[in-house]
Amino acid sequence: MAARMDVLLGAQWGDEGKGKVVDVIAPDYDVIARFQGGPNAGHTLLFEGRKHVLHTIPSGVFREGTVNLVGNGVVIDPVIFLKEVNALKAIGVDVRDSLLISRRAHLILPTHRALDAASEAEKGTSKIGSTLKGIGPTYMDKTGRNGLRVGDLELPDLKERYQSLVRKHERLLGLYEKPVATKEAEEEWLAAVEILRTMPFIDSEHYLDQALRDGKRVLAEGAQGTLLDIDFGTYPFVTSSNTISAGACTGLGVAPNRIDKVVGIFKAYCTRVGSGPFPTELHDTDGEHIRKVGHEFGSTTGRARRCGWLDLPALHYAVMINGITELAMMKADVLSDMDNLQVCTGYLVNGQRTERMPYDITGGIEPILEPVEGWGELRTEDPLPAGLELYIARIEKYVGVPINLVSLGPDRAQTVLRQGTLVH
Ligand code: GDP
Ligand code: IMO
């Protein structure tokens, strides 16, 4: 019988723990498919005492028998991709056994990275805080119909196409009065492309159509998070792709009526890396405590993440915009020894209370915070303490969907499956 595709995505500002949950549930799937973003993502997995950070490669890569697909909505930097492939090879994982790449995925050039840096420098203090991986300029070339795609690597005139795009970038970089990308960067890129060329390229829309017809279980793995979505995030402090569930349709070529579950991943608190509004941000010792205990430093850039209380109106918004059917709550252990926890249940906008995420949250929005009963140490083998069960029930009531997975630590094994469809 034909199957339908599940989607797993971030319900906050990214770094919710998507990589960990994909790794935990991957054995239940035949295919794990990334649908947007690129090396701006850093998805961390931890098992058998070893930590792995993936940027382009889907998080099912450590599970035997799982096909890992990089979809058309993803942007690939061949140099970073090659580093990932080599790092995996060094620990005995040959991605060639399991990786498929869509011909329609766009390529990040060294000059895209240079343009990203130039644009950020020009913005000065109002910069986005981009990861400087060239994401914005690459998606601009995609929508501007200038981009280079993975399928172009099979064409005889690739070099000419590459040079023509680089010339355009050089003219743009001239406007910023910034130096163009170096010759070494170009050589590194061209060498990496040769390796990328040896990977199996596919038409992901046809591949997934057949896989679903054959009853295969497919999980779409999101990058970034709902509040970084280009349309529905805190624009302009967002990434350049659709991070929401609709992005899984366009980023893989799967029709909306073939989507089944939508799993939203969120932390028991909130973090954000880079610039932009963050209503519940903590600028005090509580924020520092969460950052320290939660190791809240970027997996891709190493930057300190901003930390704050859980924002329920924002989570509710993510449930709405994605059609989230179930949630996974991460990092409750980080709050274990805090006894003054709070949660945001609404905002004051121009003196009026609202539970709805407004159009613009950059100014004049104040979180309404309520106290939360704490909980002590969490152990996977013990029942969840009453304080945490109360917190879970409160969140479920507010957002209207169940929390079916609770993560109590970074390791694969530190996971509690509660009920519902995540449990097979
Ligand atoms: P992703 O981008 O959504 O995959 O998330 P990241 O990997 O960027 O960031 C999540 C971080 O939290 C990683 O360092 C994980 O190892 C870690 N992590 C995931 N789940 C938990 C958890 O339940 N507790 C703790 N303490 N750490 C966790
Ligand atoms: P994962 O998949 C957290 C943020 C950047 C910046 C903004 C735009 O690991 O959750 P970009 O480089 O995309 O142009 O940056 O988005 N950002 C992320 N924040 N997690 C991510 O990915 C992110 N990818 C981009 O910090 O604020």
Ligand code: MG
């Ligand atoms: Mg991350």
